[in-house]
Amino acid sequence: MHYVKHFSLDEANSLIPFVREIFDNAHRLILEATSGQAPSAGGNGHGRHGADPAGKIESANALLGDLTDRGIVLQDASRGLVDFPHLRGADEEVFLCYELTDGDHIVAWHDLHAGYAGRRPIEEL
Helix, strand or coil: CCCCCCCCHHHHHHCHHHHHHHHHHHHHHHHHHHHCCCCCCCCCCCCCCCCCHHHHHHHHHHHHHHHHHCCCEEEECCCCEEEEEEEECCCEEEEEEEEHHHCCCCCEEEECCCCHHHCEEHHHC
């Protein structure tokens, strides 16, 4: 086995709102850091790491770390692409694959080494 933590489809789907929130916040911080955009409404620009661009990037990385801390595999932060390790049958490890453009639930899965190009409909799981 490659992964210690394995998610059921229901468990992974229940985490999609959390995943979406993490990516929304991380993408906002990165945009602010790279564009010089003022902090969003309600913020004073003095968050955990201050208003400087490096601090915003550090905060975004910390948010993305929250995903990996839960056992979610971060594949592409800019696209919002993650994989949830899953056991298919008794001992076949696969990934439940989620990208922000997939909407509110997981629609695909793939073998560990197939990558995004090997995505298959969740109904085939």
